[in-house]
Amino acid sequence: MRGRRSGGRTPSTRGSRSCATGSETDSCDDSRPRTKHVSMFPRQVTQVTTLDRRADQSLASTSAGTRRELVGRLPVVVAILLGATYLGIRLAKLGSLPMVSDEGTYIDWGVRAWHARDLSDWLASLEDGKQPLLAWLMIPFLSVIPDRLIAGRMTSIACGAVNVALMWLVASRLGEPWGQRTSRLAGPIAGALYVIAPVAVVHDRMALYDTLVTTASLLVLLTTIHWSERPGWMRMILVGFAIAISVLTKLSALFFVGLVPAVAIAWNPTSRKQWWQLAQAGFIGAGAYSILYLSPIVDNLANGNFGRYSLTFTEVMNFPFTLWWANAEFVAGTLTTYIGLPLLLASVAALISMFGQADSDAGRAPPTTISRGRSAFIIAVWILVPVAAFVLTAKLIYSRYVVFVLISTLIPTAIGAARAAVSWRSLLPNTGVPDPTRRLGNVLQASIWSLWACSIVVSCSTFIWPLINAPAEAPWMNDRRYITDRFQYIESNYAGYGLAELLAFLEKSRSEHPETGIVVITRTATGMPRDAIFAYLRDHPGVTLGYVDETRAVGDRLSTDPDRASFQAGRGAPIYYALTDAPGGEQERRFAMLNPTAHLLLDIPKPGDHSRFKLFQINWTPPAPDNVFSGTTPVIDTSIRLEGFRLDTPKVRAGSDARVVLYWTTKQGLAKDLTVFAHLISGEAPTGGVRVAQRDSRPGNGAQPTTGWRPGDFIADRYDIRVPMGTPPGTYRLVVGMYDLGTMERMAATTADGSGGTWPTDGTRPKSGAIDGENRVYLGDVTVE
Structure with a gap:
């Protein structure tokens, strides 16, 4: 049996082959029985190899799928990182x-x-x-x-x-x-x-x-x-x-x-x-x-x-x-x-x-x-x-x-x-x-x-x-041959350095004047400071904004071109004027010459000291006190309210003008193009009377027609009524109203409380705001001397 099992191979050779497999449990001892070892080992190897191959294929497939999934998600990850970085830098x-x-x-x-x-x-x-x-x-x-x-x-x-x-x-x-x-x-x-x-x-x-x-x-x-x-x-x-x-x-x-x-x-x-x-x-x-x-x-x-x-x-x-x-x-x-x-x-x-x-x-x-x-x-x-x-x-x-x-x-x-x-x-x-x-x-x-x-x-x-962190230190384009960015954004009158301090001051003043609020005036030209202040304070409660041309005194502008700003100032609101210019620049010199009594409140230099912000307080006394209606506010044509008026010249001479400023608002847009009349009449009766002087015009001397009025608008409407030469001295009633020039129909007048006002029957003067029998609103008396 041993000779046949050898099959032409010596034990040493078989032992050597077995040892060559590298198995730590195999022995090269020829006395060890080898029948089961020879017959079973190849089958075990084949089974293990097949399982390993299948496992490797499964792992490879899983790995490839994972890679594809990761690659597919990579753009999303990159987009998220870009978005986060973008927002971090921008915000x-x-x-x-x-x-x-x-x-x-x-x-x-x-x-x-x-x-x-x-x-x-x-x-x-x-x-x-x-x-x-x-x-x-x-x-x-x-x-x-x-x-x-x-x-x-x-x-x-x-x-x-x-x-x-x-x-x-x-x-x-x-x-x-x-x-x-x-x-x-x-x-x-x-x-x-x-x-x-x-x-x-x-x-x-x-x-x-x-x-x-x-x-x-x-x-x-x-x-x-x-x-x-x-x-x-x-x-x-x-x-x-x-x-x-x-x-x-x-x-x-x-x-x-x-x-x-x-x-x-x-x-x-x-x-x-x-x-x-x-x-x-x-x-x-x-x-x-x-x-x-x-x-x-x-x-x-x-x-x-x-x-x-x-x-x-x-x-x-x-x-x-x-x-x-x-x-x-x-x-x-x-x-x-x-x-x-x-x-x-x-x-x-x-x-x-x-x-x-x-x-x-x-x-x-x-x-x-x-x-x-x-x-x-x-x-x-x-x-x-x-x-x-x-x-x-x-x-x-x-x-x-x-x-x-x-x-x-x-x-x-x-x-x-x-x-x-x-x-x-x-x-x-x-x-x-x-x-x-x-x-x-x-x-x-x-x-x-x-x-x-x-x-x-x-x-x-x-x-x-x-x-x-410090925009003034950034390497802006700074070629002085052109209007470049450092000059425009940091140093010049275009820049906003000092604006925050100015706004903080105005906010504090507004809180100190809850009844009247404050009035802030800037120059008419667009840009700084006008548009910056308007951007922050437009529609801001308690703040009234206005313009003035650089060639005019602020007080003259408020007196002769009345608006909401002059109306609020007339009620006691403090008046501020904001200015930005180069030190000793043309705007500063002109403003000082036209407004010698203006009081400097803030003087804030900008980087480079090429420009600075200034805030002044303006002292102004209106030509006459404003008369503001309350519950008996006259209403024309159901939607136009006469909030008040200012009679600048209660006494005039024949041949001169009687000036009155009317303050209008409206509850809704208007389709009618109405004309305002302002009459001086004699007599005490609620109807009739002799008209001694008049001024009829579309509002704003034709520049503010009622068809352009919008809810929330405040229209200050000035009328200079020329008193003819030879007008007898005496006291005359000033009445106003509106009519349609196309039809000559006078608009109905009533009061906000629906009473229509009361007209005295004993011959005495009515109260301001009373409405007579001809849809005329009585404002006050003008004495011709």
């Missing part, structure tokens, strides 16, 4: 930079739209020749955030959040010709660049138009590409919607709206066959713009957008090379300041490289026929054409006008960075790149891009940190 110390002049103007328009009483408030921006969309978008934030500056800036932050998403989508679409991996990476990189780019951080934290213009620009670009890829009516409507947003934001949007056909054809040349759809999109935008023609002052848009800021065609054709060179230098300075040199160089290099050869290892080509050159062409046109338009046509240019162009330069940077990241895959093992030289080159390339990325982050951080 941190949002009020650290005080309100600047234009912010006050735009927020005031938003406040008027929020409390709109008619269409003129909704279109208040047309008064300065601007589109109203920004003011409309402020309304939700103004309604929930008490601080109006923060509310206005939240509008820009919301638009900026939309811009992050739009940058992601636009960069992904324009990066498609370089492969899916590049496309997937370009989007989040573009979003990240927007989050940290100084140009975006600055304007997202300010209540200005420019973040919204950027939103419109990116939306037009994205919807145009979307439509061009597969023209259809729903996609055309999206393009029209984007164009509508653009033209309701700023007319400089025409610089990129005009590029829509070029972008569509470049992305998909066959889309030109559907040109009529694109024309329809233009009609949608034009229809939205036509809403502005409901306002009678729509013509202001031409001056507000072009007249003050742009050259005419004739001026352009005169080839003003000096101006063009200055504009080009200004744009270059804006780029280096708010994009930063590292990011600017990356943008230029990336844009140039987009016209080059295909990348290695770019991933599977997407199902599109778009060439890299066309994508690069679209980006180049979207950046260079608006820049050229500004350089060649701008008469006056600010850095914020080119914000949407600067943001567009981040898109090629994102695509270039994505392409570089995809090429770095060759650094990983098993990528089929055994060449050490090439691997070393990739290492160097990765190092260069990493250092460049770090320099971009550092460059952006050196602007963002002081902007948030």
Whole structure:
């Protein structure tokens, strides 16, 4: 048996084979029985191997599924991180930079739209020749955030959040010709660049138009590409919607709206066959713009957008090379300041490289026929054409006008960075790149891009940190040859440093005068301080606001041009005048000359001591006391209330004027165009009497017709009644009322309590506010001497 079991093999060989298996329990001792060991071991090995293989396949499948799930969730995680970073940078110390002049103007328009009483408030921006969309978008934030500056800036932050998403989508679409991996990476990189780019951080934290213009620009670009890829009516409507947003934001949007056909054809040349759809999109935008023609002052848009800021065609054709060179230098300075040199160089290099050869290892080509050159062409046109338009046509240019162009330069940077990241895959093992030289080159390339990325982050951080914590120390554009941002936002009379202290003082005074409130007067010209004060204090309880032309004394203006401010001042409300100017500047000198008795309360210098805020208290005595009706307030034509009057000249000579100021309000809008009469009559009877003098006119000497009155309006209406020469000396009754000039029908007069007033029957003088038998309201007596 032993010989047969050997089978030609020696025990040592079998023992050696067994030992070679490496089993710690196997023995090489030949005396050990081996029958069961030989017959069972292969079966055990086969069973274990099969189970291991199945387990490995299951684990591999699970691992692949987990990886796919993680990869699928990665964009969501990145989006959340971007959103959190964006909000952290934008919201941190949002009020650290005080309100600047234009912010006050735009927020005031938003406040008027929020409390709109008619269409003129909704279109208040047309008064300065601007589109109203920004003011409309402020309304939700103004309604929930008490601080109006923060509310206005939240509008820009919301638009900026939309811009992050739009940058992601636009960069992904324009990066498609370089492969899916590049496309997937370009989007989040573009979003990240927007989050940290100084140009975006600055304007997202300010209540200005420019973040919204950027939103419109990116939306037009994205919807145009979307439509061009597969023209259809729903996609055309999206393009029209984007164009509508653009033209309701700023007319400089025409610089990129005009590029829509070029972008569509470049992305998909066959889309030109559907040109009529694109024309329809233009009609949608034009229809939205036509809403502005409901306002009678729509013509202001031409001056507000072009007249003050742009050259005419004739001026352009005169080839003003000096101006063009200055504009080009200004744009270059804006780029280096708010994009930063590292990011600017990356943008230029990336844009140039987009016209080059295909990348290695770019991933599977997407199902599109778009060439890299066309994508690069679209980006180049979207950046260079608006820049050229500004350089060649701008008469006056600010850095914020080119914000949407600067943001567009981040898109090629994102695509270039994505392409570089995809090429770095060759650094990983098993990528089929055994060449050490090439691997070393990739290492160097990765190092260069990493250092460049770090320099971009550092460059952006050196602007963002002081902007948030100490705006006066931020590296603003500061070229004194132009009206640049440091001068405009920090140092000049446009800046709001000192405004908070002034408002705190006014709030304290208001609380100390609960009965009368306070009156705050500023100059008539728009900007600082007028619009900033109105933005904060319009419709604020206990505060009455008013204007005065810089060439007039405040007291003279209150006496001769009465309004709600003079009415409240006549009742004892303290009067304050706010001024911002350079030390010893023209405004300060003129104000001191016209108002020598004004008392200086606050004098707050701004950074750099180029300007300062001043607050004065004005001493004013009205020409006569106001007479205010209470329960017997006369009511004309059921809705017009005569709240009171001021009789400035109770005694006159024949040939001079008797002056009376009427204070009107209304409970509702009026359809009738009524005329006011103010008569001096003789006699004591409730009817009749001899009319010795009169003044009939539409309210406000024709400038404030009743058809324009709105609920809440306060109309101070002055009448100078000329007493004819030869009028006998004596005492005459002053009566007023209203009639329809078209029909000569006199409007019914009654009193607020419905009594109609009482007229004495014993021949004595009635009380002021009594109504006679001819719908005339008796005010008082005027003595002719």
